[in-house]
Amino acid sequence: MYTTELQKSNQVRAIEDPEKLAAFEARVAADEFIEPKDWMPEAYRRTLTRQISQHAHSEIVGMLPEGNWISRAPSLRRKAILLAKVQDEAGHGLYLYSAAETLGTSREEMIEALHSGKAKYSTIFNYPTLTWADIGAIGWLVDGAAIMNQVPLQRTSYGPYARAMVRVCKEESFHQRQGYEIMMAMCAGTADQKRMAQDALNRWWWPSLMMFGPPDADSPNTAQSMRWRIKRETNDELRQKFVDITVPQAEALGLKVPDPALEWNEARGHYDFGEVDWEEFYAVVRGEGPVAKERMAARREAWEEGAWVRDAAAAYAEKQAAKKAA
C-alpha cells in the first residue's frame, strides 16, 4: 500500500548552514544514500518524517478494509491468503515506522498524530469494501498502484526508507497477483459474479488513480522532493504508467474500465484518459471519505483495547528486571 505526500510546508532553507547544505545536495545529486546520523537540512528531515509516517499509517489503516472480509472469505484457501496479506500490511507498517523513527520522531508521537487526525493516510482506505470482489479489486488495483509508487522509492535518498521499500516491494507482488486471481475467478464465474467484478472495478478505478496524488501542476513540492531524491518520478508520470499497464489487464479479464475518454494514443504511445475528480480527492483528504470516521474509530478502538496488554507486558518486564537485579 502507499500514501502520497499530503501536507505541505517547506521554507527553512534560510536558516541552514550554506556550506553543509551544499555538501548535502552534492551527495544527494551523486545518488549517495543519506543515513540517520548524517547531517541533513531540517526541511528534508521533516518532509521525510511526514512522508514515511503517512506511508506507515496507510499500511496500518489499509488492514481495515480487508480485515473485515477475513471471516467472510469464500474458501479456506482464500481466507489463509487474505490473512497472510493483512499480516504483511502490518509488517510493512512496522518497517516504515522503524524507518521514520530513525529521523527522531517516536512511534508514540506518530501513532498519536494518526489517532488525533493530525496525520494523513492514503485516501484510498476511506472507501468501503462492499463485496468480495472488492478484495480482488484492491489487490489488483490498489496494490498495483502501490507497487508503481514504491518501486522507484527503493532508490530514494534516505537509506532506511529505501531499505524498507526493498522489503515491501518483494512482498507486494503476491498481493497484486492474489487480487487479480480473485478477479479472474469471478470473471470466469456466473453472470452475477462477473457483474460484481465489473462493479468493483467501477468503484475502485478512479480512487486508484487518485493514489498517485494531485496533478504535477498542483503539486508544488514535487520539484524539491525530486531534487532531494525523496521522490524519483512525478505523480502524473506514475499515473500514466499505471493506466498503460492496467488497461490490458482489465481487457484480459473481459472487464471495461469506467472511463469513456480512455483511448490508445498511437502518437504518444500511451493511453489518453479522462480527468480525475480532484474535488472528490481533496474532500477525502479533508476527512470526508465515505468511511473515514469508521476507519479512525476502528483504529482507535484497537489501540485502546490493546493498551492493557502493552502495559502488562511492560510491567512484567520491569518485575523480571528488578528480580534479576536483586
Next chain:
Amino acid sequence: MSKDWPLWEVFVRSKGGMAHRHVGSVHAPDSEIALRHARDTYTRRMEGVSLWVVPSAQISASDPEDDATLFDPAADKTYRHPTFYDIPEDVKHI
C-alpha cells in the same frame, strides 16, 4: 496513554555460513518478546535461520563527522595491499 516499549535492533542470519545482518528494529518490553516480534516482522518468508535482538540503546556508533579521520589513514597505507609489491612475472604462485 502507555509509553513506547524500548527499541531493539534486529539481525538475521539468512542461512548457515552467513553472518547475521541488520534488517531493522522492533519495539518490545523484553528480549523474549523482541525475538517474537522480530520473527513476525522480519522472517515471514524463510528469510532466516537465526535471529539476534540487541537493545538499540546499547549500540555505540561512530560519528559521520569523524569519517575523515577515522577511515582516511588507510588510503595512504597502500603497502597494506598485495598489489603494492612488484614481483617479476615469471615468479609463479605468489
